[in-house]
Amino acid sequence: MISPLDTYLGWDKPEHFTGCRRPAWDVGTRTERDEFRRGGGDPQRRHSCPDENCGHGPRYDKLTVRLVCHSCGSAYVISGEQTGTDTRTAATTTAALGYGLPPRQTAGLLLWAGHPWLGGDGWGDELRGGELHDFVVTRPKVKAVTQDVVVGQITQSRGGRGGVVWTALAVPDPQGQFGYGQYLRWAHAxxxxxxxxxxxxxxxxxARWIGARLAEQKPTAELAAGGAR
Incomplete structure (x- = not known):
C-alpha cells in the first residue's frame, strides 16, 4: 500500500533553464524491443535472475522517455527497461493514481487524495465505507502539495469489530513522536x-480532529513574543 504522502512528496520535477519565456514540455516515449545487454565487450553476456518467476535476462525491452522545452532548450532523457512486472509502461488515469484529482474541501481544510486502495478498481468498496482513498491534508488556498504546506494525514483502518475507522496525524514536528520512517513526523495522532x-x-x-489540533497551535508571532520576554 502506497502512503498518501508517497503520492505527493519525494518527486522531482524537470527544471527549465533560468529565464525560460514559455515553459512547456514536449514529451515522447520510445520502446526498443528485444535489446541485448551490453558490457565488458560482449553484447550477449549471460545475465539472469535466480527468481524463476522473473523474466530478467540477457534481452529486454528498453523504454526511453524524452522531455524537451523548445523555448529554453532544456532537455531530459530517461531510460529504463520493461520487465512486464515491476517495471513497465501503463496507460492510466488520475482516478487510478490519486495524484491529479482536485482536492476535497472538508471542515475548512483541503484533502488531497492518495493512491487508491487496491488500485481503485471498485472491488470491495463496501468494505471501505465507499471511500477509495487516504488523504494528505493542507490548509485552504493551497495550489499544490509540498512538504512545507502539509498539516495532516488521514488513513483508513479498522475498529475493534472490523468496522471502518480513520486514523489521523496532525501538526508536522521534526521532534514529533509519531510518524517515524515517514516523510514527516507529527505532534499529534x-x-x-x-x-x-x-x-x-x-x-x-x-478532518475536524486535525482542524482542532491546528487551532490549538499558537501563532508564530505570539510564540516569538513570548520568547522575547
Missing part, C-alpha cells in the same frame, strides 16, 4: 478507535 481523542468513523470526523 489519533488511531480512530479512541486513542488520541474521540473515535473517528468518517473522513469528516478525522
Amino acid at each position: 489519533n488511531d480512530g478507535r479512541g486513542r488520541g481523542g474521540s473515535p473517528l468513523r468518517s473522513v469528516v470526523a478525522a
Whole structure:
C-alpha cells in the first residue's frame, strides 16, 4: 500500500533553464524491443535472475522517455527497461493514481487524495465505507502539495469489530513522536478507535480532529513574543 504522502512528496520535477519565456514540455516515449545487454565487450553476456518467476535476462525491452522545452532548450532523457512486472509502461488515469484529482474541501481544510486502495478498481468498496482513498491534508488556498504546506494525514483502518475507522496525524514536528520512517513526523495522532481523542468513523470526523489540533497551535508571532520576554 502506497502512503498518501508517497503520492505527493519525494518527486522531482524537470527544471527549465533560468529565464525560460514559455515553459512547456514536449514529451515522447520510445520502446526498443528485444535489446541485448551490453558490457565488458560482449553484447550477449549471460545475465539472469535466480527468481524463476522473473523474466530478467540477457534481452529486454528498453523504454526511453524524452522531455524537451523548445523555448529554453532544456532537455531530459530517461531510460529504463520493461520487465512486464515491476517495471513497465501503463496507460492510466488520475482516478487510478490519486495524484491529479482536485482536492476535497472538508471542515475548512483541503484533502488531497492518495493512491487508491487496491488500485481503485471498485472491488470491495463496501468494505471501505465507499471511500477509495487516504488523504494528505493542507490548509485552504493551497495550489499544490509540498512538504512545507502539509498539516495532516488521514488513513483508513479498522475498529475493534472490523468496522471502518480513520486514523489521523496532525501538526508536522521534526521532534514529533509519531510518524517515524515517514516523510514527516507529527505532534499529534489519533488511531480512530479512541486513542488520541474521540473515535473517528468518517473522513469528516478525522478532518475536524486535525482542524482542532491546528487551532490549538499558537501563532508564530505570539510564540516569538513570548520568547522575547
